[in-house]
Amino acid sequence: MAILRLEQLTKYYGSFKALDALNMEVEANQIYGFIGRNGAGKTTTIHLIMRFLSQDEGAIYFDGKRLNKGDDAFKKDIAFVPDVPSFPSYLTGYDCLKLTAGFIGLDEQEAKSRIKDVIKRVDITKPQYKVGGYSRGMKQRLALACALLKQPKLLLMDEPTSALDPLGRQSLLALIKSLKHEMTILYSTHILYDAQMVCDKIGLIEHGRLILEGQVQDILTNQEDHVYEIQSMDPSLVENALKSSPIVESMQHQDTTTECTLKSGATQKDLFALLSKVDVRIEGIHKKRQSLEDVFMAVLNHE
Amino acid sequence: MNKTMLKYDMAYFIKTPRIIIFGVLSFFLSALAALSARYFNELMNLVFEQEGLPPVEFDPPTIFDAYEQFFAQYHQIFVLAIIFVAVAFFTFDAAKNHFPFMFSHALKRRDYLISKWTVMLGLTFVSFVFGVLVFLFYGFVMFDTLHVGRFFIATGLYFMLLTLIITCALLFSLWLKRMFLGALLTLAIYFIFGFVDTFTVGVLAVMPYQLLNHALAVLDQTHDTLTIIQTVILTILSIGLLLWLTHRLFKNTDLV
Numbered sequence: 001m002a003i004l005r006l007e008q009l010t011k012y013y014g015s016f017k018a019l020d021a022l023n024m025e026v027e028a029n030q031i032y033g034f035i036g037r038n039g040a041g042k043t044t045t046i047h048l049i050m051r052f053l054s055q056d057e058g059a060i061y062f063d064g065k066r067l068n069k070g071d072d073a074f075k076k077d078i079a080f081v082p083d084v085p086s087f088p089s090y091l092t093g094y095d096c097l098k099l100t101a102g103f104i105g106l107d108e109q110e111a112k113s114r115i116k117d118v119i120k121r122v123d124i125t126k127p128q129y130k131v132g133g134y135s136r137g138m139k140q141r142l143a144l145a146c147a148l149l150k151q152p153k154l155l156l157m158d159e160p161t162s163a164l165d166p167l168g169r170q171s172l173l174a175l176i177k178s179l180k181h182e183m184t185i186l187y188s189t190h191i192l193y194d195a196q197m198v199c200d201k202i203g204l205i206e207h208g209r210l211i212l213e214g215q216v217q218d219i220l221t222n223q224e225d226h227v228y229e230i231q232s233m234d235p236s237l238v239e240n241a242l243k244s245s246p247i248v249e250s251m252q253h254q255d256t257t258t259e260c261t262l263k264s265g266a267t268q269k270d271l272f273a274l275l276s277k278v279d280v281r282i283e284g285i286h287k288k289r290q291s292l293e294d295v296f297m298a299v300l301n302h303e
Numbered sequence: 304m305n306k307t308m309l310k311y312d313m314a315y316f317i318k319t320p321r322i323i324i325f326g327v328l329s330f331f332l333s334a335l336a337a338l339s340a341r342y343f344n345e346l347m348n349l350v351f352e353q354e355g356l357p358p359v360e361f362d363p364p365t366i367f368d369a370y371e372q373f374f375a376q377y378h379q380i381f382v383l384a385i386i387f388v389a390v391a392f393f394t395f396d397a398a399k400n401h402f403p404f405m406f407s408h409a410l411k412r413r414d415y416l417i418s419k420w421t422v423m424l425g426l427t428f429v430s431f432v433f434g435v436l437v438f439l440f441y442g443f444v445m446f447d448t449l450h451v452g453r454f455f456i457a458t459g460l461y462f463m464l465l466t467l468i469i470t471c472a473l474l475f476s477l478w479l480k481r482m483f484l485g486a487l488l489t490l491a492i493y494f495i496f497g498f499v500d501t502f503t504v505g506v507l508a509v510m511p512y513q514l515l516n517h518a519l520a521v522l523d524q525t526h527d528t529l530t531i532i533q534t535v536i537l538t539i540l541s542i543g544l545l546l547w548l549t550h551r552l553f554k555n556t557d558l559v
Contacts, residue, residue: 047559050406051406052402052403052557052558052559053557053558053559054555054557070554072409072410072411073409074409075406075407075408075410076408076409078407079407080403080407082403084400085404086399086400086401086403086404087401087404088311088314088315088399090314090315090318090319091318095314096404099307100404100408102306102307102310103308103405103409103410104408146407150408
């Protein structure tokens with residue numbers, strides 16, 4: 001069942017269309033990778049879900065209920081980690097957590113116990129220090145701790161690893177993976193490696209529209225079926241043969257390797273038949289192992 | 304009212320030196336009002352002597368000079384400080400991008416507004432009352448006489464004017480979300496009030512900006528009670544209207 005559903009969501013900034021009738025569904029208890037380049041509409045979408053902004057058209061449904069203007073009750077079950085978290089500099093990390101517990105409505109005993117738990121879980125090393133002295137990475141951890149304090153049904157994360165060092169990033173990714181069993185996560189990022197590591201499903205947004213969506217494994221497998229690497233002593237001859245063929249969508253070569261993307265419907269057998277007619281020694285052919293980044297680039301180039 | 308929001312807003316003043324600055328300012332203005340009224344003649348003659356001019360015989364100072372001095376100090380210095388502090392406080396969350404921290408939770412925008420307004424008003428009230436007490440102490444020590452009842456009524460009327468100005472600051476700050484513009488418009492209102500309060504014909508006599516004049520009239524017992532009551536009612540209505548307008552504007556404002 002979809003915990004979050006966006007229907008024809010449209011948002012303008014002046015005359016600029018930031019979201020263009022965006023339709024999207026996030027299933028419960030999965031990590032949904034919301035990927036796209038900067039300015040594609042990821043943060044706007046998240047801000048609309050959180051009701052920081054109002055949409056011009058369309059609707060948002062959370063847990064089956066439509067979110068209306070001025071309706072904030074649903075926020076009891078949604079938490080948000082912004083890309084650049086900001087807290088009053090004169091408060092300590094612990095103060096921020098205590099205030100968050102107050103906003104959530106926890107009693108003192110429950111608040112203490114949950115705060116202790118999230119500090120340990122997210123590894124906030126200096127909760128007694130003022131936030132003004134925190135690095136951006138520490139603020140991101142604190143924002144995540146505040147979000148987890150709520151024990152939400154849906155966690156919205158807007159590029160949460162962008163300010164972390166490699167070690168911090170790895171540990172945060174591991175933490176996000178472990179949260180999958182407790183909540184649904186909408187994970188917005190342009191770091192595709194991270195998305196590939198933690199997400200079950202991804203949606204690629206471009207110019208405010210979802211242009212690709214699916215299970216990460218399916219997307220990678222589909223692409224792998226179409227991209228081949230051909231090693232030969234004379235790649236220019238291979239390229240000449242492929243160039244005029246109706247089964248080839250695109251190709252490029254580097255040194256002795258020609259990378260060839262077949263059109264949909266074309267098979268490995270068709271490729272072998274084509275290459276058998278070329279008067280050049282083929283050293284090897286194999287399917288290219290695709291990363292999410294390859295898919296991202298291919299789809300965006302096609303767009 | 305949201306208690307957590309109140310705690311959050313109070314931390315802005317308590318965990319920073321702002322509250323101390325307000326205390327010091329109130330003490331300084333109140334003590335200075337009584338002392339400068341008491342020693343005005345001596346101070347003037349000291350200046351004349353340094354300039355080589357003959358001494359002048361002024362009327363002996365009275366507690367009424369101190370009262371006037373008190374309101375002049377507060378209306379020229381304290382109000383300006385209040386305007387700048389209020390606008391900085393009201394635009395703080397927007398300027399520092401703190402809205403996601405608060406509005407990620409089920410916090411109503413109405414509660415946010417009420418908390419900001421209440422805390423700013425509370426701080427103003429506490430520092431103003433402190434200033435009034437300091438003034439009463441120095442006034443009594445310097446002049447050996449006081450009109451406590453009249454003075455309390457006068458300061459109460461003046462506090463209503465402060466409340467109106469703070470409410471204007473709230474409206475402009477949350478509407479424009481810029482400290483500079485919020486301060487500019489609130490200052491414009493303050494100066495317009497100062498300019499038009501000399502016109503007291505007909506309905507203009509009961510306009511909220513007449514509260515300072517009414518306060519001074521209460522002190523020298525030249526006031527008209529009905530006019531004051533009408534002014535107070537109109538001021539309360541104006542404050543209510545401004546708060547309603549602020550809520551309407553803020554409700555439809557994008558938070559990021």
